Amino acid sequence: MFGDRLGRVRAALVDSGVDAALLSVGPDLPWLIGYEAMPLERLTMLVVPAEGTPTLVIPAFEVPRVVAHPDLFQVEGWGETDDPVERVAGKVASASSLAIGDHTWSTFLVALQKRLPSPTWVNAGSVVGPLRAVKDDKEIAALQRAASGVDVVAAALQAGEIPLIGRTEAAVSAEIGERVIAEGHAKVNFAIVASGVNAASPHHEAGQKIIEPGEVVLCDFGGVTIEPHGEPGYCSDITRCVYTGEPPAEFSEAFAVLQTAQSKGVAAATVGALAQSVDAAARNHMADANLDQWFLHRLGHGIGVEAHEDPYLVQGNEAPLVSGNAFSIEPGFYIEGKWGARIEDIVVATGDGPLALNRVDHSLAVVEA
Secondary structure, rough: HHHHHHHHHHHHHHOOOOEEEEEOOOOHHHHOOOOOOOOOOOOOEEEOOOOOOOOEEHHHHHHHHHOOOOOOOEEEEOOOOHHHHHHHHOOOOOOOEEEEOOOOOOOHHHHHHOOOOOOOEOOOHHHHHHOOOEOOOOHHHHHHHHHHHHHHHHHHHOOOOOOOOOOEEEHHHHHHHHHHHHHEEEEEEEEEEEEEEHHHHHOOOOOOOEEEEEEOEEEEEEEEEEEOOOOOOOEEEEEEEEOOOOOOOHHHHHHHHHHHHHHHHHHHHHOOOOHHHHHHHHHHHHHHHHOOHHOOOOOOEEEEOOOEEEEEEEEEOOOEEOOOOOEEEEEEEOOOOOOEEEEEEEEEOOOOOOEEEOOOOOOOOOEOO
């Protein structure tokens, strides 16, 4: 697995005319070699030359955390009085073009550019991103496990098994997070709980507002799966809405439009379809009901070892979907001072059509909890 990925990155470097990739914190290292760098002020960087053996330059005391693959890459620990930037620079001193990891701290990029003033620099995302965006069968299986886990939590929410009325959003968010962990996740990335007028804020941070009878509760949550040692975890991401009591007709009608728009977005996510056309399939249906004015964000984002990655389903993205692309389909409407709603599934484009990984009910559940 890792050998194949490193080989594809080296081939992509050659095709791009880039001499080496310098990858630090973020999702590239887990995907490429199974190691997640700690976000420290000490430099960890994988040097991947277009030709030759990669080297992981890492603080010496972090070396025991690395699952060694000596046939694939070397590990070079550096001490507290060493200069790791100089070590990295020395390995690519003759390079004329370098790709820097998108998540690399600016302090290291600036230091490297001072030592290496001649090369041109590009974002490594332009090289590695398209490779990570195409999931193989093993990755799709991991995404399915992640989706199935959060489906269990969403179903419990819809069944009224997670008490809402009289609790703070923060308390419900904490319980959802605990349930996500219990369903096979190593950590929680987020657990949005937005009730009433707060549901009009797409990324509302759960706080001390008490959830009351007669309001919508939007829950958007996800995490990272537990995988075998040395393999990266994969992300989940789901959004479902419930109503604490009988919803007013105006909300129910708008939610019905949203539900159909979401299903149209899923159906449009076929191999060969342009990313922007998938967005349009959902957005145009909402426009027919005059709801598109409150649809404030793109339809979806790619997902894998990172919660947000290529491909992005947004107007202006004319890239065609390919088999193995995995992404969210999540239309929403957000009316400030009133309410909001969103429905989200993770979907994979396949040769047999769109494969929705989340299968829990999309309807607006009425709960009295």
